[in-house]
Amino acid sequence: xxxxxxxxxxxxxxxxxxxxxxxxxxxxxxxxxxxxxxxxxxxxxxxxxxxxxxxxxxxxxxxxxxxxxxxxxxxxxxxxxxxxxxxxxxxxxxxxxxxxxxxxxxxxxxxxxxxxxxxxxxxxxxxxxxxxxxxxxxxxxxxxxxxxxxxxxxxxxxxxxxxxxxxxxxxxxxxxxxxxxxxxxxxxxxxxxxxxxxxxxxxxxxxxxxxxxxxxxxxxxxxxxxxxxxxxxxxxxxxxxxxxxxxxxxxxxxxxxxxxxxxxxxxxxxxxxxxxxxxxxxxxxxxxxxxxxxxxxxxxxxxxxxxxxxxxxxxxxxxxxxxxxxxxxxxxxxxxxxxxxxxxxxxxxxxxxxxxxxxxxxxxxxxxxxxxxxxxxxxxxxxxxxxxxxxxxxxxxxxxxxxxxxxxxxxxxxxxxxxxxxxxxxxxxxxxxxxxxxxxxxxxxxxxxxxxxxxxxxxxxxxxxxxxxxxxxxxxxxxxxxxxxxxxxxxxxxxxxxxxxxxxxxxxxxxxxxxxxxxxxxxxxxxxxxxxxxxxxxxxxxxxxxxxxxxxxxxxxxxxxxxxxxxxxxxxxxxxxxxxxxxxxxxxxxxxxxxxxxxxxxxxx
Numbered sequence: 001x002x003x004x005x006x007x008x009x010x011x012x013x014x015x016x017x018x019x020x021x022x023x024x025x026x027x028x029x030x031x032x033x034x035x036x037x038x039x040x041x042x043x044x045x046x047x048x049x050x051x052x053x054x055x056x057x058x059x060x061x062x063x064x065x066x067x068x069x070x071x072x073x074x075x076x077x078x079x080x081x082x083x084x085x086x087x088x089x090x091x092x093x094x095x096x097x098x099x100x101x102x103x104x105x106x107x108x109x110x111x112x113x114x115x116x117x118x119x120x121x122x123x124x125x126x127x128x129x130x131x132x133x134x135x136x137x138x139x140x141x142x143x144x145x146x147x148x149x150x151x152x153x154x155x156x157x158x159x160x161x162x163x164x165x166x167x168x169x170x171x172x173x174x175x176x177x178x179x180x181x182x183x184x185x186x187x188x189x190x191x192x193x194x195x196x197x198x199x200x201x202x203x204x205x206x207x208x209x210x211x212x213x214x215x216x217x218x219x220x221x222x223x224x225x226x227x228x229x230x231x232x233x234x235x236x237x238x239x240x241x242x243x244x245x246x247x248x249x250x251x252x253x254x255x256x257x258x259x260x261x262x263x264x265x266x267x268x269x270x271x272x273x274x275x276x277x278x279x280x281x282x283x284x285x286x287x288x289x290x291x292x293x294x295x296x297x298x299x300x301x302x303x304x305x306x307x308x309x310x311x312x313x314x315x316x317x318x319x320x321x322x323x324x325x326x327x328x329x330x331x332x333x334x335x336x337x338x339x340x341x342x343x344x345x346x347x348x349x350x351x352x353x354x355x356x357x358x359x360x361x362x363x364x365x366x367x368x369x370x371x372x373x374x375x376x377x378x379x380x381x382x383x384x385x386x387x388x389x390x391x392x393x394x395x396x397x398x399x400x401x402x403x404x405x406x407x408x409x410x411x412x413x414x415x416x417x418x419x420x421x422x423x424x425x426x427x428x429x430x431x432x433x434x435x436x437x438x439x440x441x442x443x444x445x446x447x448x449x450x451x452x453x454x455x456x457x458x459x460x461x462x463x464x465x466x467x468x469x470x471x472x473x474x475x476x477x478x479x480x481x482x483x484x485x486x487x488x489x490x491x492x493x494x495x496x497x498x499x500x501x502x503x504x505x506x507x508x509x510x511x512x513x514x515x516x517x518x519x520x521x522x523x524x525x526x527x528x529x530x531x532x533x534x535x536x537x538x539x540x541x542x543x544x545x546x547x548x549x550x551x552x553x554x555x556x557x558x559x560x561x562x563x564x565x566x567x568x569x570x571x572x573x574x575x576x577x578x579x580x581x582x583x584x585x586x587x588x589x590x591x592x593x594x595x596x597x598x599x600x601x602x603x604x605x
Contacts, residue, residue: 054188058178058195065199066171069208073167074160076587079115080473081452083211087162088114089138090148090211091123097365098372099136099145100126123157135373139426143220143303143362144213162211169219170208174199176219177536180226181543183233184503189550194543196571198536200578203477206585207532210452210473214532217304221311222536224297225510228315231290236326242283243330281338282327284346291319291350298351299358306427307517307533312355314513318506319347325502366419367412374419375412382406382418430525440518443531444486449476449604450529453587468592472584475529476604480577481542484570488541491548507544510537546570 079087092100102114103125114125126134147165155161174195182191198204207215298315301308323343327335366372381403406414438448453473489511496504514534518526550563583590584598599605 050188054179054182054191057188057192058175058182061178061192061195061199062171062175065174065195066167068199069167069171069205070164072586073163073209074158076453076455076471076473077119077159078453079119080210081212081450081475083162084115086145086148086213087152087157087211088118089136089142090145090162091152091157092126092136093142093145093365094149094153095126096371097369099138099142100134101136102126118157119159135371135375137373137422137426139423139430140213140305141303141359141362141423142365143300143359144216144305146362146365147216147304148211163209166211166215167208170204170215173204173215173219173222173536176222176226177539180222180229180536181540183226183229184506184540185544185547187547190543190547193546193567193571194539197481197539197542197574200574201478201481201535201539202578202581202585203475203529203532204535205578206452206473206475207529209586212529213304214530217301217308218533218536220297220301220304221308221510221514221533224294224301224311224315225506225536227290227294227297228319229506231288231294231319232322234290235285235288235323236329238285238287239283239326240330242285243332246283280333281342282330282332282335284342286346288346288350291347292354295351295354296358299355300362302355303359303362306423307514307530310517311513312352314509316347316351318509319351320344321505322502323347363416366416374415374422377415377418378411379414379418382414383421428521428524431523432525434525434527436527437525438528439522440515440526443528444482444489446476446479446482446528447603448528449474450527451475451605452529455587456592469589470592470595471587471589472595473587474581474584474598474604476581477531477535478574478577478581479600480570480574482538485538485542488538488545491545492541495544504544507537507540510534510540 088102089099092098117125147169148162151164151166152158152161155164177198178191178195180191181194182188185191204215294315295312298308298311301311320339320343324335324339327338332338366375370376383399383402383406406417436448436450442448451472452475453471455471456469492504492507495501496508511534514537515531518530546567549566551559555563581598582588584595
């Protein structure tokens with residue numbers, strides 16, 4: 001990437017000089033435009049076939065996947081599962097800047113009156129006047145609902161309006177994972193395989209067509225991971241560039257020492273500078289734009305659901321490990337101390353600082369209005385210990401210090417912190433039983449998928465020629481992907497722990513940030529469709545293993561043909577599996593028997 005940028009800059013400068021010589025009287029702006037066009041044209045002509053395919057092939061897969069996701073997106077004309085919360089909250093954000101209560105007295109069919117009115121075109125059913133008594137407490141931050149609100153702003157409070165932005169992000173995530181896998185694994189073919197697997201996963205497909213927050217969270221987390229990989233390459237290039245310049249300067253100042261070092265069989269890469277701050281710890285790298293962008297994406301992930309927050313911590317550790325490896329590869333004397341002293345502060349500010357700013361900025365609607373939940377509550381001590389005994393005794397000093405600091409802040413910040421404590425209490429103690437709740441141990445084996453929507457003939461199914469028909473949306477991953485991913489996880493953990501493969505380590509970091517935290521909330525009411533957050537890293541793990549099956553480029557033709565056959569057969573199995581379940585992903589009208597044939601186990605429904 002940096003070398004391409006330098007080549008493009010060289011071409012542009014040469015073209016600019018040539019244009020100035022040929023037409024000395026032309027305006028400078030015209031010469032600049034022509035030089036830029038010449039530079040871009042030269043860069044495009046210089047692309048290899050693999051670089052062209054690296055964009056064109058993923059774009060083709062993305063377009064096909066997008067058509068599948070946008071096709072008949074407004075079907076069913078109903079609130080699917082938790083759309084009843086997020087679609088209305090997004091509309092309230094557009095109207096008031098914060099969430100508000102709706103009139104939702106249930107009728108005899110347990111369908112909210114507000115839902116029926118909205119589907120009939122009535123969108124003005126907010127409860128209470130415009131004051132704070134109509135504000136609603138919401139358990140999740142607003143970023144994801146703002147995304148949904150973009151679609152509602154243009155298409156209105158309709159099923160298509162509240163689903164369109166989620167479908168767009170689901171489609172774009174397929175292009176992103178293709179480019180991420182290509183950069184991570186160094187293969188355009190593997191990038192296309194990753195995009196194909198994500199496009200054919202049932203859970204990703206269903207959530208791309210449903211206005212829930214989890215796919216939005218997944219999109220931001222995956223984008224943050226992609227920028228993290230870009231930062232790794234940029235940091236290594238910039239660090240090596242600065243270290244090489246420092247080495248050259250030293251050789252010019254001390255030619256005798258340079259000549260003596262050159263006679264030693266140590267090689268250029270092992271050339272040692274004399275002791276000193278710069279030479280012992282290596283140069284510092286403060287300019288990290290991709291890490292800032294990664295922090296912004298991860299901050300928006302946490303601002304969609306708090307389950308996005310662990311990405312900041314885990315990826316922060318990952319960045320420091322990569323920084324250490326970069327300094328070690330340059331044979332810097334003290335890479336660990338160099339990483340701590342020269343990289344920790346810039347990396348923290350770039351990643352954590354930008355994430356915190358993005359998270360706070362997502363609440364702008366609550367800050368600029370006076371009628372949100374907890375506004376002007378007069379709270380002076382927003383935090384207080386929960387429970388009794390050792391837990392409270394340990395937390396009390398920390399909470400007392402936090403309250404002392406917050407008490408000197410403006411009222412709006414005290415209200416905001418109090419709101420967050422209420423959110424934490426709700427999210428950490430929610431244990432209301434639900435028929436579709438499940439344990440994270442069962443998610444990979446598809447132990448308890450969630451029925452998002454079901455309608456039988458007695459509930460109004462039309463267009464059915466049989467005695468019994470069904471329309472259903474089952475939130476379940478494609479079995480051929482999820483069951484195979486269990487073995488793939490074992491393989492990438494092995495390759496990371498024993499073979500020290502940084503690519504496998506990056507995949508493990510994504511899985512650790514997205515999957516492991518759920519095991520700390522096994523007593524909470526949680527659902528299997530939350531697993532879409534770690535689906536991209538399951539796909540990357542599978543793609544990594546399929547790359548091992550294909551074999552290295554230097555393998556024998558027999559080995560490559562055998563590997564290609566295995567990979568092709570598996571992808572065909574995934575495609576057939578997806579096509580078979582397609583009717584219960586899209587609420588198509590099918591006979592009851594056809595629906596029952598797709599419910600392979602009794603615990604699936």
